[in-house]
Amino acid sequence: MSQAPQAVRAVVFAYHNVGARCLRVLLAHGVDVALVVTHADNPAENIWFESVAEVARDYDLPVATPDDANTRGFAAQLRALQPDFFFSFYYRQMLEPALLAIPTRGGYNMHGSLLPRYRGRVPVNWALINGERETGATLHRMVERPDAGEIVAQQAVPILPDDTAGEVFAKVTLAAELALDRVLPALLGGTATHLQPDLSVGSYFGGRKPDDGRIDWKQPAAVVHNLIRAVAPPYPGAFFFIGERRIVVTRSLTSRASRGPSGRPELHTDGDHLLARCADGGVLRILSLEVDGEPLAPAALPARLGQNPIPLV
Template sequence: MKVVFMGTPDFAVETLKAIYEAGHEVILVVSQPDKPKGRSGKLQPTPVKEFAMEHDIPVYQPVKIRAEESVEYLRKYEADVFVVAAFGQILPKVILDMPRLGCVNVHGSLLPKYRGAAPIQWAVINGEKFSGNTTMLMGPGLDDGDMLLKSEIELAADETGGSLFDKLAIDGGKLAVKTIEALDRGEITPIPQDESQATHVGMISKDMGNIDWTKPAVEIERLIRGLNPWPSAFTFVDGKQLKLWKATVVEKSGEPGTIIDVNKNGFIVACGDEALEINELQLEGKKRMASGDFLRGYSLEAGKRFVNGRD
């Protein structure tokens, strides 16, 4: 099968890799333009572009996929199907109608739940028991196309945004191959999404990680896991940012944000409901470490309070 693949970040690489390794002919990869990185400002290729270059697959990087020149460029490729995974631009109808089998999108949630840009992190933050991938025939809106296939993954008790990302990336690749092959055989009947069940989630931002200690411990613990590894949950102590990487809910109480117990292995911080034992952290300018190791070089006492700013 001739495939045009559209994607940009690491998540999309696994889908491209699965299609390529399944023996399908990837005739073109479309990815976002390279972006400058670091102090040097040197342009950095996207992860999808890197994979394509390593496997001698042609790459096209339009600034705007809707532009007339982009549309005309894609017309040259007579693909059976376009497969899209985390591309980063919405495709116009003229492109959606090009391939014989349509444009198939791999989305990291169980649609119609968690439409939008960051479904993986939000599944952890919101305490979902299950997540998964959905393939769909793309429509003109955001993640609102008819569904094709789904795969479900149970979240582990210690699931992080990063670990779920990795699981769904690999699973999404397998589901994409299964989908396009079944679609080609005429074995799939697209199912419209129930709009009454649709939920939308926004982008993840750095300031989301600033911990509000008046919230219940269970919510803060999920936030810590959901924002791991990026952008991370954090608080402030002695004017320095303290990132929290791992914590455990405990049945204790006190003034929210206040340290209520310190021992050789760590410390406990009171929340709006119950408390958190901090297991792993990272002080500004230092390495990530276990709380016990941190306390051997930094003095924290019961009664000290964490704040949400440097002042």
């Protein structure tokens, strides 16, 4: 693997699996990482991903976890490091223009979509909700407007019809590693091509909350299936209520059962499988679910609730 030109120094803002893998790519190319800026894990959050702080400590790199990276005091600390580059790999805070002015050769961010599509928050989850068949990772220059700077590298990956967000995120993590590894020699050498994206043909999406995972069974089966897989574990999950029981559907498949007429949505078992017939007549097979926080074999749900079929509206 080619080495970086001498004395190329970077400050790396990173979190999550993409942050851990991309930090390793920089080190493999000989980049002098003067500081790793990451987040202290929130004990209330499901921490299912790799720790950037632990990776940094494995390589004896200094680590900082400021509550706000944009303060004047922290900016002064970064300025004293005299970095050539800033890199942001799934760091959760936007770096303001005053901070981006510090590195002499600019700041670059890795985003989990094929920009300019799916700018903004949680792009993998939104791509699945919208039924996309492809996504990827994009390395771009950081500017004041989110995910709007010049693109220097992209790597596409497929989304299969039944992939969950966790599975697609693993593909995006690899895409980020490949894109960064491929472009880094040119970027460090000053020869990387920079392409300005046409934001008019792109899209921007905001963040999501756990309550956004509530299933509306009046929606077509394809829409329900996309929501289930978009928020499947390790994300909070798609849910609905039957009476006071909270039921989380953690995985589904588009069923081969014959499509029925449009009508009232319902759950029913054919003995071996739990099937959800949606309002458009489309059928989903429920592969796994939880009732009030406890896993339950899907086919056992009608017996647990004492009814088969189970009306959903």
